[in-house]
Every structure is written in structure tokens, then in C-alpha cells.
Amino acid sequence: MLFWILVAVLTAALAVILLYPLLRGAKAAENIRAGEAAVYRDQLRELDRDLNGGLITPEEADYARAEIGRRLIAVSTDEPAETQKPARHHRFTEAFVLLVLPVLGLCLYLTTGRPDLPSQPLEARLENPGNDVAVLITKAERHLAEKPDDGKGWDVLAPIYFRTMRVNDAQLAYRNAIRLLGPSPVRLDGLAETLMAVSDGVVTEEARQVLERSLTLEPDNPRARFYIALSMEQAGRPNEARQAFEALAKQSPADAPWLPLVNEHIAMNGGTKSGADPAAPGANPAAPGADPAAPGNPTQQDVAAAETVSAGDRQQMIRSMVESLDAKLSEDPNNFEGWVRLVRSYAVLNDKDRAAGALKRGLAAFPPPGEQGRQLLALARELGIATEGATQ
DSSP: OHHHHHHHHHHHHHHHHHHHHHHTHHHHHHHHHHHHHHHHHHHHHHHHHHHHTTSSOHHHHHHHHHHHHHHHHHHHHHHHHHTTHHHHHTHHHHHIIIIIHHHHHHHHHHHHSOTTOOOOOHHHHHHSOTTOHHHHHHHHHHHHHHOTTOHHHHHHHHHHHHHTTOHHHHHHHHHHHHHHHOOOHHHHHHHHHHHHHHTTTOOOHHHHHHHHHHHHHOTTOHHHHHHHHHHHHHTTOHHHHHHHHHHHHHHSOTTOTTHHHHHHHHHHTTOOOTTOOTTSGGGSTTSTTOOTTSTTOOOHHHHHHHHTSOHHHHHHHHHHHHHHHHHHHHHOOOOHHHHHHHHHHHHHTTOHHHHHHHHHHHHHHSOTTSHHHHHHHHHHHHHTOOOTTTTO
């Protein structure tokens, strides 16, 4: 009942605010004319004082008095004709505000609202948050505001912040957890991923140092080794990156979930995927893990020819294959895997301008609101490709 009382009060207040300018229209016009008449009468009295004081001559006083009198008569004559117009002119508007708007608002609320929903004050939701992540975060934040030295609280909250894309808060939480509980591979890796998220997927020097600390605690940590190899790739050192990715692939189990991604980076940096036949079409760096039938992928003849040429000629052949893929995607843009390969290929070839252009064209075919568009944007951030303007 209290809710409906508040709705009625707010509706009445809004109606008064909207109707006030309309209801006072006639009175306002009358007040304006009365004010003008009062000004002219004051001018006549001022004129008599100037004449008595000898400041003006009788002839000047007569002329000024005639002009002021003319204006005063004009104001007084117009007054009756204007008084009734506002009321007649705004009757429909007043009825619309008083009747139609409240009815429309009520119908809209009954259609889209939940009048039967019980009230949910914050305190009650904090006591029983259920699966509401926002309430769980608020509850944890209140607890940490009272006990800021609770390392376990920061340790629990940090990955939640990261998953909800509150990366700055996640960075602070990870730092507090490490300060209070000490470094661990999980905390250091989480902090490094947060630093990379802040820098749009780039493995910064600070993130690299954090990952190296993680490796001192757990030398076989696959996540830290992957990101360190990625930092070499982003720095334009493909040989070192390939060696790091190959070492990670050798230590990984055959069914490791990260192995396909590692193999893709190996191929993109000029190597052969772990467990792949070097002569297979998918082993070529220009088309990592690709289906030979997909547009722009190298044929077996291309791969056989690549095995017999020098490193410089092989690089030129790779570039020609990438350009061929680019041309075929221009003709048939509905090939998501092709756009992924093209963006990666240009990034490995250190051609960031073409990589950004390929990203923009790929997003035109697979807009960001969709899952594939979001994957393209995530790939761009991982490779350090600017996304500003790519979605326009």
C-alpha cells in the first residue's frame, strides 16, 4: 500500500509541475501589463519632479508626458482582449496531463513492472544473497572495509573482481592478498592476468616480472610459461617465442586443454605444431591448425615448395600466402577462422596496420555483439592490436 501511496503522490506532484506554467499563464500576462502600467505612471511622476526642479522646460515636459500617456493608454487598452486566451488555448493540454499521462504510466507499469514483487531492502539481501554476485561482492566489500587485513577475503574477492571485469579492483585485491598471505603461483598468475587486462592484452614488463616470480615458485607452471612466451611474440622475437612455446608443448600432456592454443602460436611463429606432420598443410605458419579446404590455406604443393627454399624466400612465400588469404576473404568474408588466421598472420609478420585493417573488416562480417566478434576483439587485445575505431 505504501508503494501505491508514493506513486500517487509523485504523480500528483508531477502534474502540478507540468500544469503550473499553463494555469498561471493568464495571470502572468495580466501581471506583466500591470507592471508596464506602473512603470509608465512612475515615469509621469518623475517627469513632474524634473519639471518642478527646473531640469526640463515646460515644452519638453509636455512632449514627454504625451508620449508616456500614449504608451500607458496602449497597455490599458490591450488588457481586456488578452486575458481569456490562455485558458481556452490550454484546456486540451491540461486534460492530457491530468488524465492521459497517469493512465499511460499506470498501464506501462502494469505491463512491464512487477507490482506483486515484495520489497527487497539491501540489509535483507546481504543476509541471504543467494546467487546474486553483486550482493556477494557488496557483502565481501563491507567485511573487508571492517577487516582490511583479512588476506583470505582479498584472495576470494580478487578472481571475482576479475571475472566481472573490475580489473582495477582485482589488481588491488591480488596485491593485498599477496601482501597478507604471501606469493603463490595462483595469486601471481592472477595478478599478471589482471595487469594484462588493464593493458588490453599486452604482457607488460611488470606482468612479465610477476610471471617470472611465479615460475620461481612453480617452474612447470604452464600458464606463466605461456604468457612469458606470448610476451616474446608481442615483442617481435618470433624465434625465442617459438622455442618457448615448443618447450611448453613438450612438457604438456597430450590431452592438455591449452595445447591447441600453444600449437597455434608455435605455427604462427614459424614452427611445426606438436605431434603434426611437417608436410601436412595445417603445419604451415600461415595457416595454423587450418582446414586445407578453407579459403586461402596453402596446398601440399605450397608446403613442399616451402621446404626447399631459403629462410628469406620462405618468409616471402608466407607473406604471399597471407595476401592470398586476404584476397579470398575479401571475396568471401563469411569465414570466421579465416579472419582469425589473417589477423594473427599480419601480427606475426609485424604488420600492425594490416592487422588492424583485417580486424576492422572481420568485425564488419562478425559484429562485436556476437560471440565471434567478441573473440576477434579478444584476439586483438592479446596481440596488442589497437581496437579504437575498429567497431565503427
